[in-house]
Amino acid sequence: MSAQGAKDGSAVLRVGLAGAGNIAVQHARGWSTYPARAKIAAIADVDPNRTKLLNDDFAAGEAKTYESTEALIADPDLDVIDICLPHHLHVDAVIAAARAGKAVLCEKPLCTNLADARRIKETLCQTGTVFMSAHNQLFQPSLIEARRLMAGGVIGQPYLIRSIETFQSRAFNPWSADGSSGPKSWGWRSDLAQSGGGELLDTGYHGTYRLLSLAGERPVEVTGLMSRFFQQELKTEDTGMVLVRFASGVVGEILTSWALDVVGGRHFEISGELGALAGSATSLQHQLYTWPEPSTKTFQPVASFTAEIGHFLDVVQRGAPNPAPIDLAARTLQVIKAAYVSANLGQTVTLPEDPTAAPEPRQQPAATAFSVTVPEEVLA
Ligand SMILES: NC(=O)c1ccc[n+]([C@@H]2O[C@H](COP(=O)([O-])OP(=O)(O)OC[C@H]3O[C@@H](n4cnc5c(N)ncnc54)[C@H](O)[C@@H]3O)[C@@H](O)[C@H]2O)c1
Incomplete structure (x- = not known):
């Protein structure tokens, strides 16, 4: 998708879900609420059973599936990476997704220590990535x-x-x-x-x-x-x-x-x-x-996750104000x-x-x- 397509909302964003566990179900429900604006195009989890369940329930079994986050992020067809992984995996996933030119929505916490928060911030600044922390409340x-x-x-x-x-x-x-x-x-x-x-x-x-x-x-x-x-x-x-x-x-x-x-x-x-x-x-x-x-x-x-994802789409596609940018996530x-x-x-x-x-x-x-x-x- 072109950068212009992302900005003016004229294209359907292709979303890759990293992690298919408990909270990914809420996120998948959220993405599915906006079919004219986004579609779950790929899902990755080390547990293929979880990937399949999410794919069947929310993507009619049509999403691509991966068993590693790295493979998901390397998929050139994706515009957004939505990170729903255990805490210690957030930092590498955010940095890799930013370097791959994807917009990023990341579950809380940002990461597990402040040195990693700094690395994330530096990467986001270097790449100009659209990043929002999933502060659903x-x-x-x-x-x-x-x-x-x-x-x-x-x-x-x-x-x-x-x-x-x-x-x-x-x-x-x-x-x-x-x-x-x-x-x-x-x-x-x-x-x-x-x-x-x-x-x-x-x-x-x-x-x-x-x-x-x-x-x-x-x-x-x-x-x-x-x-x-x-x-x-x-x-x-x-x-x-x-x-x-x-x-x-x-x-x-x-x-x-x-x-x-x-x-x-x-x-x-x-x-x-x-x-x-x-x-x-x-x-x-x-x-x-x-x-x-x-x-x-x-x-x-x-449904706070659905509201959050709707707002993330506004941030990516319409340049809406970001309520949970990197500095607020790091301050938290x-x-x-x-x-x-x-x-x-x-x-x-x-x-x-x-x-x-x-x-x-x-x-x-x-x-x-x-x-x-x-x-x-x-x-x-
Ligand atoms: N906003 C909220 O209210 C809320 C609620 C619950 C969880 N969360 C957050 O969501 C994130 C995930 O929590 P959860 O409850 O869904 O956990 P979970 O254990 O249910 O799901 C995590 C998934 O990640 C997969 N996974 C683990 N290692 C992996 C790897 N190396 N590569 C790919 N997949 C891997 C697991 O197989 C699992 O399916 C955490 O950051 C958590 O804090 C947020």
């Missing part, structure tokens, strides 16, 4: 509406932003009585060489980019606390709590877990100068402090890495301005408009 209507209300000033200056991404996973079920529903293996997720981290790097990635999107400014310092409450077979955390101070002094908090949940499926809470907002996937509550009750707006559930990883470093040191860490640079132990607290120096009398 950005497409939840409650989040979009909350951002709109905040931009309109309805709660005044925000002070606290809490982002929540929690569920109790029974993928490994310690209580299974009859053996029919477990225990199951966590697979590559329990192998740190493949996962690169625990719950925070995995599901917590959503909570982290959601916090960054609500704050809309640079995070400057991070404090992390990791716990393993429930998933004893994991080698690291099943629950992360992360405090983030932003440059203006706004304070963020991420609560993310495979061990526990919160009431009502909340995704975020924002409290500001005039009032507060609270959102779940299908509702947004808004309460000024002078109101006796919140007002509630409800939304139809959204940097906050998570900072939380791990902080939990290990038992100390707050500072985030460099470069989103691919390593966090550093804090020398002195960030001085912001809202920072407090605790008086000597109080410390005694």
